[in-house]
Amino acid sequence: MPNKLNQLEWPEEIIRRLRSRPVSHSNKKIRQIDLARMVGVNARTIQQWENGERIPSPQNLQRLIKVFLDEGVLLSGAERQEAMQLWDSVKKLKPGQNRVFPGFDEHWFDQIYAERASANGEDARALLAHPPSKGRLRDAESDGFLSRGNLPALRSGFVGRKEGLLRILEMLRHSPLVTLTGPGGSGKTSMALHAASSMADAYPDGIWLFEFASVTDPLLVAEYILSTLGLTNRQQGRSSLDYVVHEMKGKKALFLFDNCEHLIHACATIAEALLSAAPSLAILATSQESLNSPGEYTYSVAPLSVPSSEASLHELSFEAIMQYEAVQLFVERTKAIAPEFQVTERNSVEIALICQSLQGIPLAVELAAARMNVLTPEQIIDRLSDLMGFLTFGKRTAMPRQQTLKATIDWSYMLLTQKERLLLRRLCVFNGGFTLESIENVCVCPGPAQAETASIAKAEVLDLMASLVNKSLVYMDRSSVGGRVRYDMLVTIKQYGLAHMSGSPERPSEELDWIQQAHAEYYDKFLEDSDMKFKSREQDEWLAEVKAEYANLSTALQWSHQHPEWRNIGLRIASRIYLFWLREGIWNEGLVWIARVLPPMGQYEDSEASAMALYGHGILLTVQGHYEEAHASALACVAIARRLNDRLTLSTTLRLLTLIHLSKGDKHEAFALAEESELLARAHGDDWNLASSLSGYGNVMLALGKYDRALRLFEESVELFEKTNIRWELAGPYRNLGYTSLRLGNYEQAVRFFKKSISASRSYKGNWDLFGALAGLAEALYAQQVYASAVILLGADEKYRQLLGTPVRAQYREDYEKTLAAIRAELGDERFSVAWETGQTMSRSQIVAFSLEA
Numbered sequence: 132m133p134n135k136l137n138q139l140e141w142p143e144e145i146i147r148r149l150r151s152r153p154v155s156h157s158n159k160k161i162r163q164i165d166l167a168r169m170v171g172v173n174a175r176t177i178q179q180w181e182n183g184e185r186i187p188s189p190q191n192l193q194r195l196i197k198v199f200l201d202e203g204v205l206l207s208g209a210e211r212q213e214a215m216q217l218w219d220s221v222k223k224l225k226p227g228q229n230r231v232f233p234g235f236d237e238h239w240f241d242q243i244y245a246e247r248a249s250a251n252g253e254d255a256r257a258l259l260a261h262p263p264s265k266g267r268l269r270d271a272e273s274d275g276f277l278s279r280g281n282l283p284a285l286r287s288g289f290v291g292r293k294e295g296l297l298r299i300l301e302m303l304r305h306s307p308l309v310t311l312t313g314p315g316g317s318g319k320t321s322m323a324l325h326a327a328s329s330m331a332d333a334y335p336d337g338i339w340l341f342e343f344a345s346v347t348d349p350l351l352v353a354e355y356i357l358s359t360l361g362l363t364n365r366q367q368g369r370s371s372l373d374y375v376v377h378e379m380k381g382k383k384a385l386f387l388f389d390n391c392e393h394l395i396h397a398c399a400t401i402a403e404a405l406l407s408a409a410p411s412l413a414i415l416a417t418s419q420e421s422l423n424s425p426g427e428y429t430y431s432v433a434p435l436s437v438p439s440s441e442a443s444l445h446e447l448s449f450e451a452i453m454q455y456e457a458v459q460l461f462v463e464r465t466k467a468i469a470p471e472f473q474v475t476e477r478n479s480v481e482i483a484l485i486c487q488s489l490q491g492i493p494l495a496v497e498l499a500a501a502r503m504n505v506l507t508p509e510q511i512i513d514r515l516s517d518l519m520g521f522l523t524f525g526k527r528t529a530m531p532r533q534q535t536l537k538a539t540i541d542w543s544y545m546l547l548t549q550k551e552r553l554l555l556r557r558l559c560v561f562n563g564g565f566t567l568e569s570i571e572n573v574c575v576c577p578g579p580a581q582a583e584t585a586s587i588a589k590a591e592v593l594d595l596m597a598s599l600v601n602k603s604l605v606y607m608d609r610s611s612v613g614g615r616v617r618y619d620m621l622v623t624i625k626q627y628g629l630a631h632m633s634g635s636p637e638r639p640s641e642e643l644d645w646i647q648q649a650h651a652e653y654y655d656k657f658l659e660d661s662d663m664k665f666k667s668r669e670q671d672e673w674l675a676e677v678k679a680e681y682a683n684l685s686t687a688l689q690w691s692h693q694h695p696e697w698r699n700i701g702l703r704i705a706s707r708i709y710l711f712w713l714r715e716g717i718w719n720e721g722l723v724w725i726a727r728v729l730p731p732m733g734q735y736e737d738s739e740a741s742a743m744a745l746y747g748h749g750i751l752l753t754v755q756g757h758y759e760e761a762h763a764s765a766l767a768c769v770a771i772a773r774r775l776n777d778r779l780t781l782s783t784t785l786r787l788l789t790l791i792h793l794s795k796g797d798k799h800e801a802f803a804l805a806e807e808s809e810l811l812a813r814a815h816g817d818d819w820n821l822a823s824s825l826s827g828y829g830n831v832m833l834a835l836g837k838y839d840r841a842l843r844l845f846e847e848s849v850e851l852f853e854k855t856n857i858r859w860e861l862a863g864p865y866r867n868l869g870y871t872s873l874r875l876g877n878y879e880q881a882v883r884f885f886k887k888s889i890s891a892s893r894s895y896k897g898n899w900d901l902f903g904a905l906a907g908l909a910e911a912l913y914a915q916q917v918y919a920s921a922v923i924l925l926g927a928d929e930k931y932r933q934l935l936g937t938p939v940r941a942q943y944r945e946d947y948e949k950t951l952a953a954i955r956a957e958l959g960d961e962r963f964s965v966a967w968e969t970g971q972t973m974s975r976s977q978i979v980a981f982s983l984e985a
Contacts, residue, residue: 142220143183152204169198280337289325291456299326302428310416313432316494319417336384344390345563345682349397354720363716376408383411391418434491452479457486464500481508501603540627554595559628560650563682564619572653651687651700658707677711692727701728706740709747718751742771742780782811786827798834805831822851826864834942841871862891866904881911902931910950919966920985926970927978
């Protein structure tokens with residue numbers, strides 16, 4: 132039998148595979164005897180085709196393809212590609228020296244395709260020009276989601292692997308869970324992204340990419356998924372995993388779980404839970420090992436095609452060499468950095484030898500091509516061959532592909548200067564990217580005395596970074612924050628660098644220890660230096676900076692948690708970043724971290740960090756309606772602040788206690804707390820703090836029925852917040868001005884204030900301020916006899932309060948219930964229910980738009 136070509140399947144494999152697919156009009160596959168009848172041959176001939184004993188003639192092959200097309204077993208949108216794949220697999224086998232097997236007749240295929248489309252009432256020309264796999268994302272916004280998906284635009288072309296992409300699409304037809312496995316650098320992520328991008332029309336609720344490389348804690352995987360989807364779990368008693376499962380019921384979406392290997396058990400658990408509850412959901416995962424879940428299909432991502440043996444290289448024509456995928460990738464990447472490069476018959480053989488030596492692993496090929504701006508293919512062969520010979524003495528138990536990938540990275544590493552190697556290793560401590568400023572502060576530190584050339588001068592960093600970028604070991608992230616370019620590294624390069632610092636379990640690396648400490652200390656200082664930005668007109672800048680560095684901050688928190696002697700670093704970070712957790716609506720994640728860095732109850736140190744961490748704990752609990760736990764944290768914070776004579780923290784925490792007591796209906800205790808908070812804030816002279824305390828004090832006056840006093844307090848609060856230019860903080864006092872105007876009978880003014888509150892809350896990802904303003908606006912519209920709109924708003928308000936797990940505040944509950952009952956009486960049950968359901972089904976952006984137009 133002729134030798135099988137690497138880049139093609141055997142004809143018998145393709146025929147068996149296509150015959151085994153269910154036909155379009157039933158779930159049954161085609162029997163051999165039925166296929167023989169439809170093609171016009173006997174059953175023995177079909178058996179011989181599927182056993183590889185014979186190949187079809189051109190006439191029989193056309194009949195076979197037509198049957199497969201008519202029965203609907205060719206993949207939708209890829210019919211022509213699959214037909215050509217079968218045809219080429221037969222043609223390449225060269226059935227005889229005196230026979231010429233014709234090429235695939237595209238005109239003939241288009242004709243039979245058109246006949247089939249016409250019989251089904253479809254436009255064949257439109258389908259051929261725009262197959263379903265090229266569809267776009269859906270137009271409608273899915274309730275609760277940030278967008279229609281977050282799949283990034285593909286930045287570079289995809290070389291080869293067309294058959295593999297078709298196989299992945301086929302697997303997703305049969306199983307909702309498909310995992311792409313392979314070693315680091317094999318191209319799993321790229322393949323998954325390209326496969327996913329071709330399936331947009333199949334998933335109306337979007338295609339969602341979850342990049343787990345930046346998640347280090349299995350307990351936070353579900354939180355990360357929620358955050359990526361634009362959701363927050365605020366339902367008391369429900370885990371984040373349960374909340375994700377609940378939200379995905381009835382959704383038809385594709386989840387792309389990328390880099391699962393370090394979170395394998397968490398990813399498997401979440402995948403099983405999601406797919407059990409949401410049968411229309413599909414998950415495409417990438418990992419160095421399978422998830423080992425029920426019903427999972429696994430696709431092993433093979434290397435790019437390369438010539439099968441060195442002896443055959445000089446026998447191959449130039450055209451044949453250029454058909455190999457690894458060669459195509461090498462040439463494409465080379466031309467990107469050296470546009471003048473030309474492929475010739477001679478250097479094509481050298482390129483093929485390079486790709487063959489690297490076994491077609493995409494990362495290895497790309498790293499080799501990156502040297503083409505300083506080396507010739509022949510020079511690369513000399514260096515690569517020597518280094519690979521050295522690496523054959525590595526672990527014999529390691530997979531050959533892993534050895535080859537390590538050889539490629541080792542080779543790149545050996546080409547670096549000592550200081551470039553030192554910087555590359557130190558960069559591996561970062562997570563989620565880094566800036567030049569962070570490199571200069573973390574990587575310039577001298578390190579242990581015994582480290583190899585352990586010093587990098589600050590003036591050297593820029594040139595060293597430029598060299599690492601040019602050598603493709605570090606890449607630039609063009610989406611800069613605050614006018615500063617960010618950099619990042621491939622995960623495989625990062626793992627390689629960390630391995631050079633990690634030492635052994637018996638003798639941990641001193642270099643890794645101090646660089647992790649330097650990293651944590653830098654991000655502790657980073658938050659300390661930027662802390663006041665949050666309470667000023669630079670708040671948006673602060674939020675953007677913290678968001679960009681959040682993976683690094685999480686890494687620093689994790690390191691502190693794992694090193695109890697450095698717990699105070701984690702405590703200080705948590706005491707400042709709680710504002711980010713509050714603002715971004717990632718409340719449960721914040722509670723997890725604060726609980727980890729705080730000592731047990733009663734063992735708190737008298738420090739500003741302890742006090743503010745307790746305050747952060749209290750506010751994150753309060754916004755979720757956990758008032759008793761929040762009360763305990765706030766009281767502990769007040770005690771520390773009094774002992775430290777920290778009037779700013781004391782004023783802030785008394786304000787929190789005011790809110791907690793009002794939420795519990797205790798107006799008189801709230802009054803004493805609010806009064807002290809306002810006096811302390813006014814004496815301190817901090818506009819932001821005073822504005823917040825005035826709003827809290829006014830809220831107590833409103834609850835006590837002292838409306839004129841409340842009005843003056845809220846107006847002063849608004850004036851101070853506008854002075855600091857912190858827009859989202861205006862949502863609270865504007866909402867309270869609305870309620871005050873409502874109680875004074877000024878309904879038009881109340882509507883204006885509630886709309887201003889809703890507008891201000893638009894920049895706030897949490898819904899805490901939004902839902903209170905919705906209920907107030909509904910009450911004002913009811914007073915103006917705009918009943919249907921009022922019910923829609925109340926329906927939406929109920930929806931968001933349920934998501935939060937928070938009841939109506941005690942001071943508003945009686946009026947809320949009266950308004951609800953009165954509107955139902957005016958509209959009647961049927962009209963009330965229709966309007967209520969409308970509000971319940973609106974997305975956040977829809978209800979904001981509706982309320983501002985009401």
